[in-house]
Every structure is written in C-alpha cells, then in structure tokens.
Amino acid sequence: MKEHLLLTPGPTNVPKQILEATALPMIHHRTKEFQAILERVFADLQKLFCTKHPVMLFAASGTGAMEGSITNLFSKGDTILAFSAGKWGERYRDIAKAYGLDVKSIEKPSSEAFSAQDVEQALKGNPQAKGVLMTLCETSTAVTHPVKEIAQVTQKSGALLLVDAISGLVCDPIKMDEWGVDVVVCGSQKGMMLPPGLAFVAASERAQNAITKSTLPKYYFNFADTIKAIKKSDTAFTPAVSLIRGLDVALKMLLNEGMENVWKRHSDVAAWVRKEIFDMGLKLFSKAPSNGLTAIVMPEGIVSGNVIKIMRDEHSVIMADGQGELQGKIIRFAHMGYACTMNDAKTGMNAFKDAMAKNGFKS
Amino acid sequence: MKEHLLLTPGPTNVPKQILEATALPMIHHRTKEFQAILERVFADLQKLFCTKHPVMLFAASGTGAMEGSITNLFSKGDTILAFSAGKWGERYRDIAKAYGLDVKSIEKPSSEAFSAQDVEQALKGNPQAKGVLMTLCETSTAVTHPVKEIAQVTQKSGALLLVDAISGLVCDPIKMDEWGVDVVVCGSQKGMMLPPGLAFVAASERAQNAITKSTLPKYYFNFADTIKAIKKSDTAFTPAVSLIRGLDVALKMLLNEGMENVWKRHSDVAAWVRKEIFDMGLKLFSKAPSNGLTAIVMPEGIVSGNVIKIMRDEHSVIMADGQGELQGKIIRFAHMGYACTMNDAKTGMNAFKDAMAKNGFKS
Numbered sequence: 001m002k003e004h005l006l007l008t009p010g011p012t013n014v015p016k017q018i019l020e021a022t023a024l025p026m027i028h029h030r031t032k033e034f035q036a037i038l039e040r041v042f043a044d045l046q047k048l049f050c051t052k053h054p055v056m057l058f059a060a061s062g063t064g065a066m067e068g069s070i071t072n073l074f075s076k077g078d079t080i081l082a083f084s085a086g087k088w089g090e091r092y093r094d095i096a097k098a099y100g101l102d103v104k105s106i107e108k109p110s111s112e113a114f115s116a117q118d119v120e121q122a123l124k125g126n127p128q129a130k131g132v133l134m135t136l137c138e139t140s141t142a143v144t145h146p147v148k149e150i151a152q153v154t155q156k157s158g159a160l161l162l163v164d165a166i167s168g169l170v171c172d173p174i175k176m177d178e179w180g181v182d183v184v185v186c187g188s189q190k191g192m193m194l195p196p197g198l199a200f201v202a203a204s205e206r207a208q209n210a211i212t213k214s215t216l217p218k219y220y221f222n223f224a225d226t227i228k229a230i231k232k233s234d235t236a237f238t239p240a241v242s243l244i245r246g247l248d249v250a251l252k253m254l255l256n257e258g259m260e261n262v263w264k265r266h267s268d269v270a271a272w273v274r275k276e277i278f279d280m281g282l283k284l285f286s287k288a289p290s291n292g293l294t295a296i297v298m299p300e301g302i303v304s305g306n307v308i309k310i311m312r313d314e315h316s317v318i319m320a321d322g323q324g325e326l327q328g329k330i331i332r333f334a335h336m337g338y339a340c341t342m343n344d345a346k347t348g349m350n351a352f353k354d355a356m357a358k359n360g361f362k363s
Numbered sequence: 364m365k366e367h368l369l370l371t372p373g374p375t376n377v378p379k380q381i382l383e384a385t386a387l388p389m390i391h392h393r394t395k396e397f398q399a400i401l402e403r404v405f406a407d408l409q410k411l412f413c414t415k416h417p418v419m420l421f422a423a424s425g426t427g428a429m430e431g432s433i434t435n436l437f438s439k440g441d442t443i444l445a446f447s448a449g450k451w452g453e454r455y456r457d458i459a460k461a462y463g464l465d466v467k468s469i470e471k472p473s474s475e476a477f478s479a480q481d482v483e484q485a486l487k488g489n490p491q492a493k494g495v496l497m498t499l500c501e502t503s504t505a506v507t508h509p510v511k512e513i514a515q516v517t518q519k520s521g522a523l524l525l526v527d528a529i530s531g532l533v534c535d536p537i538k539m540d541e542w543g544v545d546v547v548v549c550g551s552q553k554g555m556m557l558p559p560g561l562a563f564v565a566a567s568e569r570a571q572n573a574i575t576k577s578t579l580p581k582y583y584f585n586f587a588d589t590i591k592a593i594k595k596s597d598t599a600f601t602p603a604v605s606l607i608r609g610l611d612v613a614l615k616m617l618l619n620e621g622m623e624n625v626w627k628r629h630s631d632v633a634a635w636v637r638k639e640i641f642d643m644g645l646k647l648f649s650k651a652p653s654n655g656l657t658a659i660v661m662p663e664g665i666v667s668g669n670v671i672k673i674m675r676d677e678h679s680v681i682m683a684d685g686q687g688e689l690q691g692k693i694i695r696f697a698h699m700g701y702a703c704t705m706n707d708a709k710t711g712m713n714a715f716k717d718a719m720a721k722n723g724f725k726s
Contacts, residue, residue, distance in 0.1 A: 014389045023386035026377045059560045061600040064583040197422045197603030220427040237424040240560030
C-alpha cells in the first residue's frame, strides 16, 4: 500500500526518525534514563513555546489540555470572554460552560479574525472578566487571530489570555513571554510532527498565580501537581513514554532548524499555495489566512468531497473537507509540520488541480 | 546498551510486533482505514473485558479513566464507599473527594484484602451509597481483592461497583458481565503489553443509566459522548492513532492465546515465583497475592533499594521498590503481560537470588 501524503490539519505525516524513536524498547519512567529525557524535553519545550515558564505535558488529546486550562485557572461563576469564529473557538467556550463559568460568547463570521479592538471593547463591557479565550489558528476555517496585538490589550487588564494554539504553534509565530500570553495550549499531531496522544500547556506567572486561587474540581489535569513534578524532571502520572521519546526527537529537529526558520518555511509555503490558488482564479475562505493550512472556497457546482475523493484515490493525497456548515464548500489544504515543504505542497497542488479539472473546473 | 527486562508493575516490556505497529506511517483518524481498526479494537476490547457493553478508550493514563468513572456516574454530595488498602485505593478515594462526593473511607492494613462481608457491612451502614470503589490488584502491595464475591453483594444493592483493574486486568481474572461488575477501568502499560498512554473504561447497563443522571462537570472524559462515538466506530476526540494500532495487535495476541489461558499463564508463573520465595525462607507481603506481581518482604538488615540496584546494574533486570511507607521494605517482582513467561520469571529470580546473596542474605 502506498503511503498517503497527509495534507490534513492533523494528524500530519510523522518523520521516520520520530516513528522509530517511539518504537524503541520500553523503559521504565522512574529511572535516571527517562528522567534525562524529560529534563531535555521540558527545556526544549520552553524554547518551542518561547517561554521561561513551565510547559506541562499530558497523555491526552489537545482538548484535555484546553479543559485543564479552564479548571485550573478559574472558579465557578468567574466571567470569561469566549471569542469564537469556528469550531475550535466554540469548543473552548463549551468547556468553560461545562464548568459553570459565566461565559460571554463573542462571535464573528467564520471567515474573519477578531481584532485587538474587539477584545478591548469586550473587556470594557465586562471589566470583571477573569479570562479571554482565543484561538491562534482556527483550524476549521484557516483563520489566524492576531494574538500579539490581543495580548497587548489583555496584559493591561485583569483578564488572563488563554490561547488554543493546538494547530497554530510551530506554523504561526507565537512568542509567549515577549507578547505576554498567559496560557498556550498545544497538541502533538500538528506542527509538532508527532502522532496524536500528547497535549501541552504553558502557564505564565499570572496564570500560575491564578492556579493557586482556582476552586474548580480537577484531578488528572491538575496543573499545580504537574508543575511541581516538572521541577523534579518528573510527571504527576505515568507518562506516555514512547510518544515522549518521539517528542524528544521532534524537538531536536525543530530547534536545530530554529524557530524563526521554521516559521519562515511555513509562511513561504503558505504564500506559494495561496498564489497558486489565486492564479487558478479561486478564492480563499479566510480573510486572515494561516501559515498552517489554506481553506479554498469551492466554486459554484463543485462539491469538496468529490475533489477530495479523487485526490485520495488517484494521488494518495489526503486533504480535509469543511466541518459543519462548511462541509462540501471548502477544502482545507494543510501545510503544517513535516508536510510543510515545497515538494509536498507541489504534490498536493498537482493533485488538487487534477481533481478540480476532473470535476469540470476550468481556470 | 542491553535491553532491560522490565519486571516492574508497569510499564512492562512491549513485544516487538506491537512496537512496530505503533511505528507504522501515520494515517488520518477520520478514514475508512482507521474506522476498520477501531471497529475491530472495540469488539476485541469487549472480549478482553468479558462484557457485551461498550469499552471506552481515551488518550490518557489510567488515572484519567478513574476520574471519568467518578465524574460521569455521580453528582455532588452522593455517598461513595471508598475501600482502600494501598496507594491505588487511596487514589480512587481522593478523586471522589476532589469532586465533592460524600466519601466514606474504609481502610485495612495494606497487606490484607477486603472481603464481601466488609462491603456488605459498609453498605448496611450506608444504605444511601451510590457507589463502591474497589481495586482488583492493589499494585502497591500485590494484594488482589475478591471482586467476584464483592459484586454479588453490590448487585443486590443500589450501589454501583467500580473496579480499578489497571494492573489487574489480563493478570487476575475479571468477568465483568458474569460477575456483575458495573465499571472496569484499565491502562495500557500493564497486562495489555502496550506503552503507557491509553486508558479504558467499560460501563454496565446500570452504570450507563447512572451516566444520564450525573451532574458533575466533565468534558474530555465525557462518557455519553464517548459511547455515542463508539456506536459509529469513532472517537469523541482525536484518538492516539499509533498506540491504537499497537492495541490492535496486542488484542489479537491475547485473544489468540485465549483469556482462560492468559490467566492460567499468569497464575502458574505467580505460583512458581511464590514457591521460590518460600523456598528461600522469605515471606510475601500480601495475604491475598496477585497473579500479576509478587511483593517480597525484605528480611531484617536488607534494604530493597540495594538489592534492586544490583539486579539493575549487574543483570539488567528492573524491579520496583515499595511505595510510601513500604519503601525499602519490600521488592515488587512483577510477572505481568509480555514479561509473564517462565523464562522471564527465572531470569528475574536468578537476578534476585544473586542480588540478595550480595546483600548478605543466606537462605
């Protein structure tokens, strides 16, 4: 069977050397050998997240880490401003609701990005707000929100800025400490080039202070215990040993390339994909396109699923359909992580053009 | 570097064919290919858990699944009888406390097992109890509790029986439906021969009814959503694809051998280890020894850590020290999962005898 090129917004293809590291003979997690791995991984994660604060590591999908960021920082009835313009913004909002927070839902058409002014205005209307929930890259629409500018607003307020960067980190720049972001959440199967199963949360000093005051119930995603363990290069619960050994290799690869170079690679490939799309006479869905994926609007009469099927069956290229209301209407062409090279983007673009032509499209 | 023989109570060694399956090229989780794997895995898990009810699957360590079994079945203030005679019983109890349940803690000296009478008596004293928290194999002490007899008591009561079988399942028999157990929790890195990172929960009809009434907050470990997804051979959140491909192979290996044979293998090896220990003139810590591991009491003047160090450095055999108050006083010699063969047990026993002799022990 031919290996598929996964141009999906996670899971992405995983480099062979990472897969091999995950398949090394098992070692026990309470040993010096594994402690040395954890020590290195925690230090490298800080570089990846551009922070000197602890980056927590959980065996979970990204949603688990999002939940932890809510249950560890807030208390019942706290006011939260949830900015959602797509499926993932909605998820963050819904988690806050599930835990009885006073959630003010701020929405926008799904093709648009929130601005710093939107956040400023919402904070003015809700000065009691304890937190702002934001998405770096909204994977359902390929919209990137201006986290840097938004952080300038939240830094001057009493509200913490929590950013779901699950699909954004590595692809779109995010400099946690420099920008003043309080919480950055990530998952393993996107820009980090790993299989799914690991989730990450970094917490600023303001966020760590909030942890000491939160009264929401939690156990597995307890941040205080997790941070305490990190200080001893340990984990609160049995870690996902094999995935962490893969993470160790992934972090080396990314940091050897250098984050500025990694971001430029994503930015360059994304720009090329967008230019090709424009040259075909097609439109982007997102008004603030992401570096990690491009959402292409299907022209009248062409249904995404039919294009995706030909790419898969005839080219072994996998792209994603739109979600919810956008199903059938957009194609999400991801260029994140290991699949973010000009070669892979070209392979994807050739498959896309062929599949579009076979669906009757003429540019 | 020589590969270590992990005679620790998890993680255990992982068979090569399972490691290889976890390192296969990544596939997307919303594809027919992965759906076919999930369909098979969910069916095989039912055989392993001896149940016709759904067996849920989470990217998490076992503690996450324990937490889910509390947050999905109960509501604030519900009375819970937490039976603890060791670290893992205490963990279950502590999770229930963290979520504001009315927890009645029933304790025993850590070398002893609870009896059905203990449970019957506690239920008589607390007829309002909604749940009983029990451990199949208490990994910290190698005590196995008589879940079959206990289930006969809980079945006649209004209380659900929740069993932490994280290290017990596969090693000690547990027949969920036949015995009438309501919830069985497991983790991947013990008898199931996988790397850590997957957690499992099976829920009986009574337990599924309780799910519909529970008002405790939850999101990532939401059982209703998870069970709904299983019916479509899907998962509620991005699954740990690579570990699940390993699980697929592990389940095939175990079910090909047959659960009765798997249990007999564990029982035979455990009996042999115990006999050797007795022949050395040593004592077991547990009054109700487990099939999955043996806790050996260190004689006067010998500290576990010194014996463990020689086994590790000179024999590449890893065993575990006692936890908490038992540190230095017992050695936990595991024979679970892939390491449960007479050959591995003999290798372990030779290392143990040599290390004991080098610590001045004469049988």
